[in-house]
Amino acid sequence: MSLHTVLCERLGSRYPVVQTAMGWVADANLTAATCNAGGFGFFAGATTEPGDVENQILAIKAKTDRPFGVNFHMFQPNAEEVISAVIKHKVRAVSYGRGPDAKTIKRLKDAGVVCMPTVGAVKHAIKAVELGADIITVQGGEGGGHTGAVPTTILLPQVLDAVKVPVVAAGGFFDGRGLAAALSYGAAGIAMGTRFLMTKESPVPRSALDRYLATKDPTLIRTTTAVDGLPQRFIENAEIRRLESMGLPARLAMSMKYARQWGKESGLGPIAMARLGLKVLSSGENSFAQTVMAPNLPTLVQRGVVEGNTESGLLPSGQAAAMIDKLESCEELIARIVSEAEARLKAVSALVAAN
Numbered sequence: 001m002s003l004h005t006v007l008c009e010r011l012g013s014r015y016p017v018v019q020t021a022m023g024w025v026a027d028a029n030l031t032a033a034t035c036n037a038g039g040f041g042f043f044a045g046a047t048t049e050p051g052d053v054e055n056q057i058l059a060i061k062a063k064t065d066r067p068f069g070v071n072f073h074m075f076q077p078n079a080e081e082v083i084s085a086v087i088k089h090k091v092r093a094v095s096y097g098r099g100p101d102a103k104t105i106k107r108l109k110d111a112g113v114v115c116m117p118t119v120g121a122v123k124h125a126i127k128a129v130e131l132g133a134d135i136i137t138v139q140g141g142e143g144g145g146h147t148g149a150v151p152t153t154i155l156l157p158q159v160l161d162a163v164k165v166p167v168v169a170a171g172g173f174f175d176g177r178g179l180a181a182a183l184s185y186g187a188a189g190i191a192m193g194t195r196f197l198m199t200k201e202s203p204v205p206r207s208a209l210d211r212y213l214a215t216k217d218p219t220l221i222r223t224t225t226a227v228d229g230l231p232q233r234f235i236e237n238a239e240i241r242r243l244e245s246m247g248l249p250a251r252l253a254m255s256m257k258y259a260r261q262w263g264k265e266s267g268l269g270p271i272a273m274a275r276l277g278l279k280v281l282s283s284g285e286n287s288f289a290q291t292v293m294a295p296n297l298p299t300l301v302q303r304g305v306v307e308g309n310t311e312s313g314l315l316p317s318g319q320a321a322a323m324i325d326k327l328e329s330c331e332e333l334i335a336r337i338v339s340e341a342e343a344r345l346k347a348v349s350a351l352v353a354a355n
Helices: 006-011 028-036 053-063 079-088 102-110 122-131 152-162 176-185 206-214 238-245 248-266 270-282 288-293 296-305 319-323 330-354
Strands: 017-019 040-043 069-071 093-095 136-139 167-170 189-192 221-224 232-235
Touching: 017 028, 017 330, 028 040, 028 053, 028 330, 040 053, 040 093, 053 079, 069 079, 079 102, 122 136, 122 152, 136 152, 152 167, 152 176, 176 189, 176 330, 221 238, 221 319, 238 296
Parallel strands: 017 040, 017 189, 040 069, 069 093, 136 167, 167 189
Antiparallel strands: 221 232
């Protein structure tokens, strides 16, 4: 038995297993390691410093000859840099949220780039396909980072019934049983973030990885709106509790401080920062408070997953972390997942044949 789906055909991977583009985690090394192991890795272009995108794409190409993808956000300062580099270097696919318009998506598709947005609601999946998406990744509420309230077991069949393009399941996946279940639902494969964050190739410091490994209660990996006004899932810690105890004015003041710091590091002056804020606000996807609070996220997440500060930083995580008890290499992880999935599918086929 060989697990080969339409997802493998579209992305050029050996197996229908995708590594998501986690900010500051999905670096060139992790992306290449995933691809070399037979999966499909997305590089976190959305959090790459301006001017460094092409260097990172070349770094991935130096580590693997397999196809890979790049993630971007239309409201990041270097969105055009990412798009141009993706087209120039013939990157296989891009992942994104709801930002790109039909014109941008057509530009990518005309260059042969597979467009693969991530959504958390049926209406967003339908809209993404209308705009030109080739594949849809649906993330259920169990997933890490920004997430919704609908669990994967409900959202996945909803989206499968609503669109006619291949659908990839995300949110709560960590082993071969999950892959077999997703394929049985009708998905073309699975996408995992937390599971790849917790691998030997992950750039996350050991202090933070140990905190992920030690979190065995999924209820402690919970959603909060205290960071930027949108629901996000993190491992509960002192920083989450501190943010939730703060009033909105205090959080807005903190955001302004982080915004000035981020703008300075990104080479953006006050006018450029104001224009970026207005662009985000005019999109209609964020309220004024959410736009102002947005700088909280990169500062605090980097403190957690880049610096390894598990109490004063934030640790984005899906609830799947509670089911992971060791760090495997990407090669070991994907081989095990495929083997487990094949065994489960074979067992189910035997049950059907027996009847």
